[in-house]
Amino acid sequence: MNTPTFEQTAKQYIENDQLRRNIGFATKTIREKRKTVVEEMPDWEELREAGQQIKDRVVKNLDSYLLQLEESVQRAGGHVHWARDGEEANQIIIDLVKDKGVSEVVKVKSITTDEIKLNDALQQAGIDALETDLAELIVQLANDEPSHILVPAIHKNRTEIKELFSSAIGLPDLSDSPEELTNAARLYLRKKFLNAKVGISGGNFAVAETGTISVVESEGNGRMCITMPEMLISVLGIEKVIPTWQDLEVFMQLLPRSSTAERMNPYTNFWTGVSENDGPKEFHLILLDNGRTRVLSDPGGRDTLHCIRCSACLNVCPVYERTGGHAYHSVYPGPIGAILTPQLRGPEDKSAASLPYASSLCGACYEVCPVKINIPEILVHLRGKVVSHQKETGGWRAKIQPEHAGMYMMARAFQSRSRYEGAQKLARGGMKLFERDGMVSKLPGYLSGWTSARDLKPIPNESFRDWWRTRQ
Amino acid sequence: MNRSDSKSIILERIRQALDDVQQTDHPKAIDRNYRMQSDMPDDECISLFAERVREYKAEVKIVDRADEMGAVLESLRSRNARRVVLAPGFPDKGLLEDEFTVVKDEPVPLSNKALDECDAVVTSSFLGIAETGTIILNGSEGQGRRALSLIPDFHVCVVPSNRIRGIVPEAIEELNNVIKKNPAPITFISGPSATSDIELNRVEGVHGPRTLHVIISMGAGACTGNISCRT
Ligand code: SF4
Numbered sequence: 001m002n003t004p005t006f007e008q009t010a011k012q013y014i015e016n017d018q019l020r021r022n023i024g025f026a027t028k029t030i031r032e033k034r035k036t037v038v039e040e041m042p043d044w045e046e047l048r049e050a051g052q053q054i055k056d057r058v059v060k061n062l063d064s065y066l067l068q069l070e071e072s073v074q075r076a077g078g079h080v081h082w083a084r085d086g087e088e089a090n091q092i093i094i095d096l097v098k099d100k101g102v103s104e105v106v107k108v109k110s111i112t113t114d115e116i117k118l119n120d121a122l123q124q125a126g127i128d129a130l131e132t133d134l135a136e137l138i139v140q141l142a143n144d145e146p147s148h149i150l151v152p153a154i155h156k157n158r159t160e161i162k163e164l165f166s167s168a169i170g171l172p173d174l175s176d177s178p179e180e181l182t183n184a185a186r187l188y189l190r191k192k193f194l195n196a197k198v199g200i201s202g203g204n205f206a207v208a209e210t211g212t213i214s215v216v217e218s219e220g221n222g223r224m225c226i227t228m229p230e231m232l233i234s235v236l237g238i239e240k241v242i243p244t245w246q247d248l249e250v251f252m253q254l255l256p257r258s259s260t261a262e263r264m265n266p267y268t269n270f271w272t273g274v275s276e277n278d279g280p281k282e283f284h285l286i287l288l289d290n291g292r293t294r295v296l297s298d299p300g301g302r303d304t305l306h307c308i309r310c311s312a313c314l315n316v317c318p319v320y321e322r323t324g325g326h327a328y329h330s331v332y333p334g335p336i337g338a339i340l341t342p343q344l345r346g347p348e349d350k351s352a353a354s355l356p357y358a359s360s361l362c363g364a365c366y367e368v369c370p371v372k373i374n375i376p377e378i379l380v381h382l383r384g385k386v387v388s389h390q391k392e393t394g395g396w397r398a399k400i401q402p403e404h405a406g407m408y409m410m411a412r413a414f415q416s417r418s419r420y421e422g423a424q425k426l427a428r429g430g431m432k433l434f435e436r437d438g439m440v441s442k443l444p445g446y447l448s449g450w451t452s453a454r455d456l457k458p459i460p461n462e463s464f465r466d467w468w469r470t471r472q
Numbered sequence: 473m474n475r476s477d478s479k480s481i482i483l484e485r486i487r488q489a490l491d492d493v494q495q496t497d498h499p500k501a502i503d504r505n506y507r508m509q510s511d512m513p514d515d516e517c518i519s520l521f522a523e524r525v526r527e528y529k530a531e532v533k534i535v536d537r538a539d540e541m542g543a544v545l546e547s548l549r550s551r552n553a554r555r556v557v558l559a560p561g562f563p564d565k566g567l568l569e570d571e572f573t574v575v576k577d578e579p580v581p582l583s584n585k586a587l588d589e590c591d592a593v594v595t596s597s598f599l600g601i602a603e604t605g606t607i608i609l610n611g612s613e614g615q616g617r618r619a620l621s622l623i624p625d626f627h628v629c630v631v632p633s634n635r636i637r638g639i640v641p642e643a644i645e646e647l648n649n650v651i652k653k654n655p656a657p658i659t660f661i662s663g664p665s666a667t668s669d670i671e672l673n674r675v676e677g678v679h680g681p682r683t684l685h686v687i688i689s690m691g692a693g694a695c696t697g698n699i700s701c702r703t
Contacts, residue, residue: 043505043506043507046503046504046505046506047506049503050503050504050505050506053502054502057499057502060490060493060499061495061499062486062490063483063486063487063490066482066483066486067483076655082479082482083478084478084481084482088478132679134667134678135667153670158670178675179675181670182670182675182677182678185678186677186679189679190588193679194584194585194588194623195584210651210652210655211655212651212655218665218666218667218678219665219666219667219678219679219680220622220679220680220681223618223622223659223679223680224622224679227618227622228584228619238482238486245644245647245651245652246644246645246648247502248644249640249641249644249645250504250506252640252644252660253506253640262662263524263603263662264601264604264605264660264662265662266528266661266663266664266680267659267661267680268659268660269657269658269659270657270658270659270660271658272655272657273655275611275655275656275657277581278617278618278619278656278657279617279618279619279657287482289482289485293482293485293489294489296485296486296489296490297485297489297490299492
């Protein structure tokens with residue numbers, strides 16, 4: 001694979017002012033809103049704790065919950081397919097769509113289908129997949145890639161969108177007001193929805209006990225894709241299963257507030273198999289592995305599968321804020337991407353192996369994560385794995401990597417907050433030695449890798465965590 | 473490789489991946505130390521619901537049970553709705569035929585095109601959640617199938633005051649009792665559809681109804697749903 005590493009692309013994007021401004025604005029706005037709606041909850045910590053425990057139970061008993069889910073969905077009249085990898089999932093979908101005899105499907109935003117490159121596969125099979133989220137539509141029309149889980153087109157400004165709409169869907173007289181652009185998309189997609197034969201979705205949760213799938217959304221395109229077509233196909237990673245209907249009371253509080261920073265997102269859809277006289281006559285659930293069992297097999301990285309894809313960790317990440325989503329070369333950007341992508345792809349993928357380094361280990365992601373994933377700890381664990389993989393496969397250079405020892409120390413430091421903060425204070429002192437004109441541009445020895453992609457600001461007197469805490 | 477093998481391969485991968493985990497038949501119960509019930513008195517609950525729904529830019533009216541239909545008519549007039557679809561089971565007395573063209577989804581379901589030609593839809597609801605300003609539809613009496621409250625651009629929704637719950641877990645629990653008997657689709661609606669995809673400017677109204685009016689109907693016996701009410 002020739003995908004560039006994080007460092008290579010990050011440099012390019014740091015120079016892109018528009019992108020940086022947009023991402024900076026987006027992350028700041030959502031970060032502040034999230035803080036308000038989280039702080040008004042008197043039991044937020046208790047909800048996080050329950051969320052963490054439920055997810056822990058799910059991954060540790062994944063096989064039995066999946067079997068229970070399969071049975072429940074079948075009982076409700078749905079079909080269940082198992083896919084070992086993206087290729088298999090795509091083939092199942094292509095066969096289903098072809099059986100239906102159609103050449104166009106409507107889709108609601110799903111990172112999972114992005115992960116398996118479903119749209120490309122459908123296109124090669126002669127099937128057009130129409131993305132129906134406004135942002136995804138923008139990204140699709142521009143032949144671009146999403147840059148944020150939640151606001152995938154945040155790297156495009158209104159003028160760019162207006163130009164895109166005029167050329168791609170033939171609407172030359174649009175103004176660049178967001179209202180008018182949104183209405184253009186509404187009209188363009190409505191005809192498609194009303195005549196759709198097949199809809200494709202992802203899903204946020206799948207309840208083992210009842211067979212209910214849920215899709216959380218804002219625009220109503222999810223309702224359209226899930227309700228209007230004759231056939232609905234939903235692709236869910238195997239980690240999306242939750243044990244009971246009651247568990248939704250936890251996640252339906254954690255997810256909206258962490259994700260769009262709302263008390264509740266505008267629409268949430270729940271459906272159970274097929275229903276007489278309401279919605280699709282045929283429902284297919286595809287349970288996707290595609291590397292997830294690899295993540296599961298590493299006790300040090302397993303908790304990554306608890307993620308509910310809220311994107312809160314992106315919005316607090318100082319590295320993400322400066323580089324944007326594209327630098328991660330994955331559909332999963334930000335801190336979650338930095339831990340998930342390398343585990344899904346395995347140690348051979350060089351580009352993904354650079355991701356655990358795309359972090360300053362400041363810990364902000366852990367503090368906001370609604371299911372308490374200790375991202376810094378997993379990052380350090382994965383760095384250790386990258387280094388030992390290099391030692392096993394590399395030449396003499398890799399074998400004397402001082403980072404290996406460093407990472408061991410970091411891993412220890414991360415086991416407790418006080419030790420970590422102590423280590424940071426020490427580092428602050430040490431760095432003074434290399435500071436010139438308030439910037440650290442070259443660090444010595446093995447740390448030079450860190451400064452080659454960044455003009456590193458010296459570790460500030462106040463750590464990110466200190467600063468974060470005082471501004472809350 | 474045969475596709476039917478995939479299931480057993482994935483299950484086998486999972487079991488191998490978890491070989492370090494001690495499996496127990498009785499896993500420790502989840503610590504549910506969060507709020508299960510709100511301690512708000514009913515009137516506070518209703519006004520909080522109204523306030524939170526308003527924050528989503530929906531119009532909210534609180535009326536006596538007797539004035540419910542009057543409020544529906546007023547809403548329809550305020551937006552010049554002409555063709556109105558009534559959800560099956562919604563009591564239609566008082567919806568003047570000469571003022572509106574009333575369309576029904578029964579006995580023959582409306583086509584998508586016919587639905588798209590309607591200016592407004594009137595439905596009841598299953599539950600409301602005060603803390604989040606959420607309306608819950610589950611297809612029970614007075615609500616109709618999902619397409620009804622989705623395609624027309626204007627949704628007038630009646631929420632009986634005794635169907636409003638304080639917090640999310642209360643609503644989920646009530647749905648729990650229903651979904652196991654009748655697994656009908658459920659929709660949570662919190663304001664009109666919205667997007668913030670263009671430079672993070674919030675624009676109300678994308679594909680779902682762009683206008684939402686919520687009429688809170690006060691008083692005993694206000695329940696139009698087909699399950700027994702709380703009081
Ligand atoms: S890791 Fe946590 S904060 Fe990040 S997207 Fe997943 S659930 Fe959200």
